[in-house]
Every structure is written in structure tokens, then in C-alpha cells.
Amino acid sequence: MSAPEAPREADERERLPLGPALMFCPGDRPDRFGKAAARADAVLLDLEDGVGPAHKAAAREAVGAHGLDPARTVVRVNAAGSPQLAADLAALEPLRPRYVMIPKAESCEDVDRIAAALPGAGVLALCETARGVLAAGEIAAHPAVVALMWGGEDLISSLSGTSSRHADGSYRDVVRHARSAVLLAARAHGRSALDAIHTDLADADGWRAEAEDAAASGFTATACIHPAQVPVIRAAYAPTPAQAAWARDLLAAAEAAGSGAFEHDGRMVDGPILRHAHLLAERSSPAPSPPPPPDA
Known part of the structure; x- marks a missing residue:
């Protein structure tokens, strides 16, 4: 008798066929693009928070000519409420990126704007505000969405709070709730779920613990900001x-x-x-x- 067939819930390649370690790279640092792509499973070229206002135009030009493997490259544009978004989308139109991340996503209308400007692109919706977390289910159901991600710092900012973590480095309860809510929304709709970055580069034990928890909980990947975090994330997602x-x-x-x-x-x-x-x-x-x- 043959082994029982693996259930569909076990298929982690439903929407976003990338590996577990996804690394952000500022869009105005083209000298780092190739290095980031070589070290991580996919590179997240950033036009938003990683780029200062004076460097936005240069970042768009560099990202528009990045030359990386489109199957392993995601471009994070500016938020729907930003005056920078229109210029981002115009710059990306000739590139026809395969994956686009929209930060501070709060509604299906935010996703519609990306889908209309860049038809065929898979949208990674970053639910990192109070409105975005509460709307995570409807956003995940949008046909253009391939993954949801969450973020603690912008969430706390949207709540008029001052810190996402306790003094011992653990997340506050409201942040843990948002993380779980986004994970549940993504997986309920068959989308990939991306765990947030760990910003304390000196806290190697914290990287490891959070990545291990993400893998065990059902996240499909973890984002990072430093090459040293990549092997830690890969090890966390690989079974012992x-x-x-x-x-x-x-x-x-x-x-x-x-x-x-x-x-x-x-x-x-x-x-x-x-x-x-x-x-x-x-x-x-x-x-x-x-x-x-x-x-x-």
C-alpha cells in the first residue's frame, strides 16, 4: 500500500515560491544588490523606509535597472497614502516586476492600485498598522495577493505607542496578537506568511528564537536586514x-x-x-x- 498522500495544507509553495530567508536591501545601494541576492533566498529591494527622501529618485532609477533574477526579487514601493507611490509605479512599469510589496496595506483598494499599475505582479501586502491588521483577512482574499507580512514598529506607531518590545526583548501582547492575526489570515486564504525583521543585530539568540518560532508556527519565510541573519533563518526552517x-x-x-x-x-x-x-x-x-x- 502506498504512503498516505500529503494533504494540501502541507504545500508551502501555494503562492510565493521563495526560500525562507528574504533580505531587505536599500534601493539606493545598487552596489549591494548582487551581494544580497547571492546571500539570501530572495532580495527585497526597498524604495520605502530604507531610502531617505533625497535619494528616492536615485533609488527608483537603480531598482528599475537592477538586472537580478525576477523570480527571486521583490520591490517594496512606498505606501498607498504616500505621494511617492505614483512615481514608484511609473518607474517600475517598464521593469514589469514579478513581485511587489506594498507597505502599510489597509484595504483591498490599496492592492487594486498596485494590480492596476503593474498587471500580473504578485502583491505582498505588509499589514503593519491597526487598520491593516484588522483588514488582513479581506486583503489576503484579494486575487493579486501572494503573501502577507506584518511589522511591529509601524504597528506601534499607528497605535500611538512608543515600543514594540519589553525590556527583555520580547514582543508586547498587542504585537504578538497582530503577528498571529496576519499569520492566520494569510494561511486561511492559502497565501504565504512572512515574519518580520529582527532589528537588534546584536541579539543573535533573539534572531534564532523568533525564526524557530516562526517556522514552527506556520510562517513560510522570515525577512532580515543583515547577511549574518540568513544562515540562522535557514537553519530555523530546516528540520533537525x-x-x-x-x-x-x-x-x-x-x-x-x-x-x-x-x-x-x-x-x-x-x-x-x-x-x-x-x-x-x-x-x-x-x-x-x-x-x-x-x-x-
Whole structure:
């Protein structure tokens, strides 16, 4: 008898077929584009917060001529309420990017504006305001949306707060709620879910813990801002040897048992546990390595 078929919920490539480590790169630093693309699974070329007002035009010109693999490149434009967005979209029209991220997304109308200007582009909606988090479900249902992401700092700003984290580095409850709400909205509609950046570059233990939690919770990728964070994120999303061995052993036992619930190593196994095993087995399959980074 063949092994039980992997359920559709286990397919992590539903909408955004990128790897787990996505790195932001300022749009006005074309000297870094190739290095970021080589180190990470995908590069997020930023026209928004990573670029100062005086450098927006130069950033648009550089991003419009980036020459990177379009299948591994996302362009973050300015927010729908920004006067900069029209110029961003005009600059990107000849490029025809495959993926565009819209920050501070708060409604389907925000997504419509991107879809109308850049037809065929997959939209990554960054729900990072109070309105955006509350609208995450309707935004995720938009046919142009391929992924949702969230962000803590802009969320706290939209709430008139002053800090997204406690003194020990852990998120405040309202931020944890927003993170969960965006994850649930994305996965309920079959979209990828991207976890937010960890801004404290000295907190390596914090990067690791948050990336491990993201992978275990159902996020499909984590964004980062420094090359040193990439291997940490990749390791977090890759099952440990023990987890991979457990998944293979359990799936073999399921094949032998046939259908229905069964006991394995003293534990009752049913559909949800098998789905966990399928996910771990899929993640443990070798993936192509990106090319080595160019000399710094």
C-alpha cells in the first residue's frame, strides 16, 4: 500500500515560491544588490523606509535597472497614502516586476492600485498598522495577493505607542496578537506568511528564537536586514536530523498501518500529526544552494 498522500495544507509553495530567508536591501545601494541576492533566498529591494527622501529618485532609477533574477526579487514601493507611490509605479512599469510589496496595506483598494499599475505582479501586502491588521483577512482574499507580512514598529506607531518590545526583548501582547492575526489570515486564504525583521543585530539568540518560532508556527519565510541573519533563518526552517528521522519513521509506519488512526511509539497518530510529519519531510528535502556571494 502506498504512503498516505500529503494533504494540501502541507504545500508551502501555494503562492510565493521563495526560500525562507528574504533580505531587505536599500534601493539606493545598487552596489549591494548582487551581494544580497547571492546571500539570501530572495532580495527585497526597498524604495520605502530604507531610502531617505533625497535619494528616492536615485533609488527608483537603480531598482528599475537592477538586472537580478525576477523570480527571486521583490520591490517594496512606498505606501498607498504616500505621494511617492505614483512615481514608484511609473518607474517600475517598464521593469514589469514579478513581485511587489506594498507597505502599510489597509484595504483591498490599496492592492487594486498596485494590480492596476503593474498587471500580473504578485502583491505582498505588509499589514503593519491597526487598520491593516484588522483588514488582513479581506486583503489576503484579494486575487493579486501572494503573501502577507506584518511589522511591529509601524504597528506601534499607528497605535500611538512608543515600543514594540519589553525590556527583555520580547514582543508586547498587542504585537504578538497582530503577528498571529496576519499569520492566520494569510494561511486561511492559502497565501504565504512572512515574519518580520529582527532589528537588534546584536541579539543573535533573539534572531534564532523568533525564526524557530516562526517556522514552527506556520510562517513560510522570515525577512532580515543583515547577511549574518540568513544562515540562522535557514537553519530555523530546516528540520533537525532528529525531526527529519522522526518524520520519515512516522510516514513509513503510516504506510504500513494503512488508513485511519494508529499507535506509534506510544502515541496516537491521526491526520494532524501526519500533516506535521509531511511538512517536516518536505522541509528536510535538499534544496538548491544559491551561488556563493561575490567578494566583499
